[in-house]
Amino acid sequence: MLDIMLYSYLFIVGLIFGSFYNVVGIRTAEKQSIVTPRSHCPNCQQQLAAMELIPVVSYVLQKGRCKNCQKSFSPKYLLFELLTACLFTISPIVVGWSKELLIALLLISLVIIVSISDLHKMLIPNKVLLLFGMTTFIVRLFIPTIPWWDAYVGALLGFGLLYLIAVVSKGGIGGGDIKLFAVLGLFVGVKGVLLTLFLAAFLGMLFSLVLIIMRKLKHKQPMPFAPFIGLASLISYTYGAQLWDLYFRLFA
Ligand SMILES: [Zn+2]
Numbered sequence: 001m002l003d004i005m006l007y008s009y010l011f012i013v014g015l016i017f018g019s020f021y022n023v024v025g026i027r028t029a030e031k032q033s034i035v036t037p038r039s040h041c042p043n044c045q046q047q048l049a050a051m052e053l054i055p056v057v058s059y060v061l062q063k064g065r066c067k068n069c070q071k072s073f074s075p076k077y078l079l080f081e082l083l084t085a086c087l088f089t090i091s092p093i094v095v096g097w098s099k100e101l102l103i104a105l106l107l108i109s110l111v112i113i114v115s116i117s118d119l120h121k122m123l124i125p126n127k128v129l130l131l132f133g134m135t136t137f138i139v140r141l142f143i144p145t146i147p148w149w150d151a152y153v154g155a156l157l158g159f160g161l162l163y164l165i166a167v168v169s170k171g172g173i174g175g176g177d178i179k180l181f182a183v184l185g186l187f188v189g190v191k192g193v194l195l196t197l198f199l200a201a202f203l204g205m206l207f208s209l210v211l212i213i214m215r216k217l218k219h220k221q222p223m224p225f226a227p228f229i230g231l232a233s234l235i236s237y238t239y240g241a242q243l244w245d246l247y248f249r250l251f252a
Pocket of ligand 1: 045
């Protein structure tokens with residue numbers, strides 16, 4: 001019974017944070033303040049009343065439309081709210097009700113925000129990276145589920161590898177992706193960074209191949225990469241040990 005209450009609580013907290021991350025992701029990408037002005041309709045600029053700001057509930061009640069101009073809101077907002085809530089809720093199942101839960105929630109938050117920014121404006125805001133990077137840099141010293149040096153070397157390796165790829169591919173990878181990998185290294189460590197890179201490349205290629213086949217994407221057209229990096233880092237964070245195990249059993 002207590003468990004159900006705790007999980008429901010995490011789900012609701014996830015919805016509220018997810019709704020806030022929509023604002024953070026979009027406004028930092030637009031280089032606007034996240035505090036002012038109050039949330040408004042992206043179409044008619046009408047300020048949203050308190051009743052229109054309740055995650056999911058408002059969206060459903062208003063059938064996904066602005067009360068003032070009737071224009072539909074993008075379902076992306078709703079999806080990211082629900083995704084944050086779901087990921088928050090399953091994280092104690094993955095890491096337990098332990099100190100590591102803080103790391104897991106930080107990682108989920110980072111992944112959600114940079115994905116929103118990248119989808120919105122094709123960029124990963126420095127402010128977000130700096131905030132999460134500094135926080136995790138310090139927190140890792142106190143929550144050593146991976147040794148602190150593993151986290152720090154992972155960050156250096158993430159930065160170095162992506163920098164190298166950017167040089168070799170002559171700008172095929174953005175500066176934001178390079179810095180994002182450095183921050184992710186703090187979460188997943190050395191092995192995790194390698195796995196994240198491999199999975200992100202694999203998922204990104206698979207997805208763009210599907211889009212090219214469906215003729216939704218032109219060859220060489222840039223595509224936001226952060227959602228793939230984010231998804232890859234979450235898989236690597238959750239299943240890293242098992243995937244490495246599988247790799248060694250197959251190839252070593
Ligand atoms: Zn409107």
